Amino acid sequence: MRKQLRLRRAKDFARLRQQGQTIRHPLMILSLLPNDLPYNRYGIITSKRLGNAVKRNRTRRLIREAVRLLHDGLKQGYDVVIITRHESVGKPYKVIQEAVYQLFLRVNLVKENK
RNA sequence: CAAGUUUGCCAGGUGGUUGCGGUCUGCUUACGAGCAGGUUGAGGAAAGUCCGCCCUCCACAGGGUACGGUGCUGGAUAACGUCCAGGCGGAGUGAUCCGACGGCAUAGUGCAACAGAGAGUAGAUUGCAGUUGAUUAUUCAACUGUGAGGGUGAAACGGUGGUGUAAGAGACCACCAGCGUCGGCAGUGAUGUCGGCGGCUAGGCAAACCCCACCGGGAGCAAGGCAAAGCAGAUGCAAUGAGGCGACCCGUCUCGCAUCGGGUAUGCUGCAUGAUGCGUGGCGUAAGUCACGUACCAGAUAGAUAACCACCCAAGACAGAAGGCGGCUUAUCGGUAAACUUGGAUA
RNA sequence: CGGGGUAUGGCGCAGCCCGGUAGCGCGCUUGCAUGGGGUGCAAGAGGCCCUCAGUUCAAAUCUGAGUACCCCGA
Numbered sequence: 001m002r003k004q005l006r007l008r009r010a011k012d013f014a015r016l017r018q019q020g021q022t023i024r025h026p027l028m029i030l031s032l033l034p035n036d037l038p039y040n041r042y043g044i045i046t047s048k049r050l051g052n053a054v055k056r057n058r059t060r061r062l063i064r065e066a067v068r069l070l071h072d073g074l075k076q077g078y079d080v081v082i083i084t085r086h087e088s089v090g091k092p093y094k095v096i097q098e099a100v101y102q103l104f105l106r107v108n109l110v111k112e113n114k
Numbered sequence: 115c116a117a118g119u120u121u122g123c124c125a126g127g128u129g130g131u132u133g134c135g136g137u138c139u140g141c142u143u144a145c146g147a148g149c150a151g152g153u154u155g156a157g158g159a160a161a162g163u164c165c166g167c168c169c170u171c172c173a174c175a176g177g178g179u180a181c182g183g184u185g186c187u188g189g190a191u192a193a194c195g196u197c198c199a200g201g202c203g204g205a206g207u208g209a210u211c212c213g214a215c216g217g218c219a220u221a222g223u224g225c226a227a228c229a230g231a232g233a234g235u236a237g238a239u240u241g242c243a244g245u246u247g248a249u250u251a252u253u254c255a256a257c258u259g260u261g262a263g264g265g266u267g268a269a270a271c272g273g274u275g276g277u278g279u280a281a282g283a284g285a286c287c288a289c290c291a292g293c294g295u296c297g298g299c300a301g302u303g304a305u306g307u308c309g310g311c312g313g314c315u316a317g318g319c320a321a322a323c324c325c326c327a328c329c330g331g332g333a334g335c336a337a338g339g340c341a342a343a344g345c346a347g348a349u350g351c352a353a354u355g356a357g358g359c360g361a362c363c364c365g366u367c368u369c370g371c372a373u374c375g376g377g378u379a380u381g382c383u384g385c386a387u388g389a390u391g392c393g394u395g396g397c398g399u400a401a402g403u404c405a406c407g408u409a410c411c412a413g414a415u416a417g418a419u420a421a422c423c424a425c426c427c428a429a430g431a432c433a434g435a436a437g438g439c440g441g442c443u444u445a446u447c448g449g450u451a452a453a454c455u456u457g458g459a460u461a
Numbered sequence: 462c463g464g465g466g467u468a469u470g471g472c473g474c475a476g477c478c479c480g481g482u483a484g485c486g487c488g489c490u491u492g493c494a495u496g497g498g499g500u501g502c503a504a505g506a507g508g509c510c511c512u513c514a515g516u517u518c519a520a521a522u523c524u525g526a527g528u529a530c531c532c533c534g535a
Binding site: 003004006007010043044046053057060064066069093 | 135147160417422432433
């Protein structure tokens with residue numbers, strides 16, 4: 001995922017937390033807000049409660065891969081933050097990908113024809 | 115062959131497709147960046163943050179006290195609580211391993227619940243023995259001697275055998291253990307060993323205060339430096355003051371400082387050529403060190419190693435750099451090399 | 462990334478510096494008092510002192526290693 005598509009400022013995370021629309025899933029939580037840009041930006045939060053650094057990195061990489069592959073099929077112009085929950089640690093890639101896709105479907109971000 | 119000890123090394127591999135961080139070259143450019151190709155991209159513990167150091171700021175890092183740390187000897191090192199070699203003590207048949215291992219005979223202070231007669235310049239309940247008196251056919255009482263036996267405790271002031279005695283005791287003797295002191299020899303030293311003399315016995319705890327020797331100024335890369343952006347002041351104290359200084363005093367420097375409130379939290383740098391890795395040789399028992407040659411080997415900043423497929427095998431554990439380095443400690447599926455020990459078998 | 466702190470009955474805390482007896486408040490149980498409840502009075506139960514080693518005769522306390530939680534720093 002290119003640097004341009006990443007959510008990087010602490011301000012942006014705070015804004016999503018204050019004003020964003022939030023959707024829950026057993027494996028993760030998704031937060032959404034329009035950003036007035038022609039493209040989406042994504043942020044992934046892996047809390048220290050998930051485990052050690054290896055577990056956090058592994059979980060974040062799987063989610064990032066899922067988002068990367070789904071990116072072209074999404075409506076653009078939103079900031080998206082995905083917060084991982086404890087249950088998502090150790091899950092295989094297929095499960096993570098399906099969870100991310102379901103979340104995008106529920107917030108109506110997937111383009112109709114895809 | 116089996117069991118074991120020590121010291122090292124490795125930490126899934128190969129190929130394909132799609133992706134990510136750094137860097138180099140070329141091209142494009144709206145100067146924000148983009149595209150193409152090459153190259154490179156986590157560990158033995160990257161971890162815990164338990165020590166040490168480099169580095170940075172605090173004054174140029176000063177003096178004393180306090181406080182803290184280390185603690186057999188010699189060496190290695192930038193330094194260490196680390197490492198190497200040796201000594202002593204302990205464990206093991208052995209290779210080997212373990213040890214906060216200075217000093218309660220260098221001074222002083224303190225502690226030991228309960229039990230027990232007595233717990234520190236020991237003590238006398240029971241016991242043993244003698245004398246006297248009562249009673250009488252074996253007991254009782256008083257006084258004196260005694261510390262061997264029983265008993266308590268984590269711990270009770272040498273052990274064994276004898277002499278001796280009313281009963282006993284280092285009271286005396288022999289041997290053994292242990293202590294002090296003087297001297298010889300070996301060793302740089304810790305220490306070992308041999309001999310003489312002394313008094314016959316000196317208890318434990320210093321990860322109790324403490325004494326001795328040595329070491330330590332404080333804080334930390336969110337340190338610190340440069341640039342940019344932004345905001346709003348108020349109150350209190352004050353030159354016999356306040357701060358640097360966050361243990362205290364001296365000394366020294368600066369002129370403001372504290373509290374509440376408000377603003378910012380971006381970019382560059384520090385930041386990777388170093389006590390660096392590898393190879394060869396010299397010196398050293400070794401830890402190491404010196405010389406020469408050679409290599410450049412992660413550098414992110416919401417934080418780069420991933421996803422999918424195929425094949426192979428012994429079926430993949432613990433685990434992810436965040437300024438750097440030397441150690442220690444903790445986690446860990448396994449594989450492998452060398453040396454050595456013990457037992458068995460064969461020649 | 463760096464610095465600091467805490468862990469003791471169900472809950473909130475003492476005790477640790479200077480080692481031998483674990484204590485306080487609330488809560489809980491039982492009894493009394495009341496027609497019943499609350500309040501009150503009396504009695505009682507409940508803790509291998511976060512875990513594992515070491516020092517010591519003896520460790521909640523001293524020392525080392527680990528675990529969990531909390532706070533602070535541009």
